[in-house]
Amino acid sequence: MSGPLLDIRGLHVALPPGSDRAFAVEDVSFTVGEGEIVCVVGESGSGKSLTARAVMGLLPEPKVRASAGRIDFEGRDLLTLPPSERRALRGERLSMIFQEPMTALNPLMTVGRQIEEVLIVHAAKLTAAQRREKILALLDEVRLPDPPRMAASFPHQLSGGQRQRAMIAMALILDPKLLVADEPTTALDVTTQAQILRLIAELQARHGAGVMFITHDFGVVAEIAHRIVVMQHGRVVEAGTADSVLNRPAAPYTRALIAAIPSLTPAPRRPATSARTALRVTGLGKTYRMGGGLFSAARAVHAAKAVSFELKRGETMGIVGESGSGKTTVARCLVRLLKPDAGSIDLDGVDLAPLSRGALRPYRKRVQMVFQDPFASLNPRRTIGDILAEGPIVHGLAPAKARARARDLLGLVGLDPKVAERYPHEFSGGQRQRVGIARALALEPEVLVADEPVSALDVSVQAQVLRLIADIRERLGLSIVFITHDLRVAAQVCDRVAVMHRGEVVEQGVTAEVFAAPRHAYTRELFASVPGRDWIAPALDAPDGAAAQ
Known part of the structure; x- marks a missing residue:
């Protein structure tokens, strides 16, 4: 075969009438060669996933359809093939890894x-x-x-x-000739992500396939890409070799995306303003028992084993580790969504760990949580205003005052108070996370437990949410336990970090010291697994707001 394996030319994907724009994908052109990995980069709404689905013939037609252009694969225009021929190609010659x-x-x-x-x-x-x-x-x-x-x-x-x-x-x-990978590592921890990226690169080389790799993570791009296509609002704004786009980006949008990537070098941070301890965790333990029956014993999984740390007032303590390390279990124990099996959770001299549900009620508002997936944690049948007012009303605040506070909170997290009448599905991912933060702040807590609050967000939205959390901490004097598997994020927001592995804290200390000289072998493995760790993003003067909001 002469020419590229995949040749997309002038592709338009039309949206239904009344949408915020006429085309989800507009005049997109690029190629993927045999044995080549082409990364298509952009934020949510950039059109990259719909481009991939157009290639695979998986658009939700007739509402969203390829209205113009060509998608030539092995010399045949996929858009003109009958459905039966496209089905025969899909899986055999074309294949997709879903997000x-x-x-x-x-x-x-x-x-x-x-x-x-x-x-x-x-x-x-x-x-x-x-x-x-x-x-x-x-x-x-x-x-x-x-x-x-x-x-x-x-x-x-x-x-x-x-x-x-x-x-x-x-x-x-x-053994397909073209593999389309749609954000296949987005929600994975760094060690698993590194394994999957190595695996895709090895299998691609072994099978000689072309790969169209969809992602918003420039660290991933730096790890595997041969060429890069950058998309914004459905259009290609920049394309070129990995070296040119990563190190000499030309488009303002590309520069803004790269500038939004958190650095692995810890940011200079002011020490906590108080020497007082906000929360002291000692010997925390939680064991799950799984399986078991008439002829077999139950299997014990120690999700948390003798976990101990202190959180000072006004400090951000990061808990990092891969999936299954126990960090979310610890977070849920701190807010008593789970009852620990052992240890203590000391809040101003009161141990929260053994308290009954009734005894806990006065203390719940003092320790609040920001959940990883705000869409799953917000009631889809209630307005944002009602969601934010619910906690204060339950704790005795008059409904009118609670709703007024809800509007004030929306302003605090950078949203228009008028959106109080809207429902969760009417917001973007970053906006929903802001709502989740506002809900956690509604009861004026002393300690905020943030469980992977930015893991699924685009880099520019992630940067906005991280700035928001840091700003709120400074203004309200909050103490924060920040759960994350992203070491770049931990470097920018955490004063101290505790590294968890298989339920245990294997290392903890001041962030800058742990990042400069990790002592434990597992911590060193985490650092070695960070995608694009050897790529140093160029110092760019990206215009504020150049990336999509």
């Missing part, structure tokens, strides 16, 4: 059965034994432990990284 494997995988079928479905549809001549042999070999190739057990497992029985590997195996089972 969230838990929602893309069927929860009622084992992983092996789901992969086998692809073979049944596209490789009918294979016998059941041959299909099983091929599935187990590929599960081993994507480095899943104990392939027979993995094939017999349901998606919920696997970790996030294992589900993503299973999704990659499904995408590669027929």
Whole structure:
């Protein structure tokens, strides 16, 4: 075949009448060569995922449709092919890795059965034994432990990284020529993310496939890209080699995105204004017991083992670690969404750990939480104003005063007070996170527990939310426990960090000291896994607000 593997020319994807713009994708052109990784970068709403879905023939037609342009794959325009021919190509010659494997995988079928479905549809001549042999070999190739057990497992029985590997195996089972990866590492911790990126690069080289890699993370781009396409508001604003775009960006939007990336060098921070302790955690333990029955013993999982740290007034304490390290369990124990099995949580001389539900009530408003997924934690049937007023009303504030405070809180987090009458689905991800922060502040807490509050946000929105949290801490004198797996974020917001591994704190100290000379082998492994750690973003004078808000 002469020419590129994939050639997109003048692609337009039309939106339904009445949308905020006529086209989700407008006049987009770029190519992907055989054996090449092309990263398509941009924030939410930039059109990158709809471009990928147009390639795969997965647009929600007829409301959203490719209205103009060409998508040539192996010399054929995909947009002109009948549906039956596109279905035949999809899975066999074109394949996709979706962003969230838990929602893309069927929860009622084992992983092996789901992969086998692809073979049944596209490789009918294979016998059941041959299909099983091929599935187990590929599960081993994507480095899943104990392939027979993995094939017999349901998606919920696997970790996030294992589900993503299973999704990659499904995408590669027929050795496609083009692999479309839509944000495949966004929600993963740094060590799992590094493993998945290495795996995709190795498999791409081994199979000789072209890869169209969708992401908003320039660290990931620096790790794997051969070429980069930057999209904003449905248009390509810059394209070029990885070296030129990463180190000499020309477009203001690209410069703004790069400028918004948190640095791995800890930011200079003022020490806590008070020597008083806001929260003292000592020997905290939480064990989950799983399985067990008539002929088997239950399995104990120690999510938190003897966790101890102190949080000073006005200080931000970071708890970092990969998925399964126990950091979210600790966060939920601190706000008593979980009852610890051992240890103490001292708040001004009162141990919250053993208190009953009734005894806890006066103290709950003093320790509040910002959740990782604000969309899942906000009631979709209630307005933002009602959501923010609910806590104060429950704690005795008059409804009129509570609603007035709700409007003040919206102003505090940078939202127009008029949006109090809107519902959660009417906000962007970054705006919903601001609402989550406002709700946590509604009861005027002394301690704020923030559980991965920016992990799923675009870099520029992430930067805005981090600035907001830092500003609120300064203005209100809050003490913050900040849970994150992103070491770049921890470097910018945390005064001190505690590193967790398999339920234990393996290292803690002043952020600058831990980042400069990590003592524990696991901490060093975390730093080595940060995507793009060897790439030093150029010092850029990005215009404020150049990235999409």
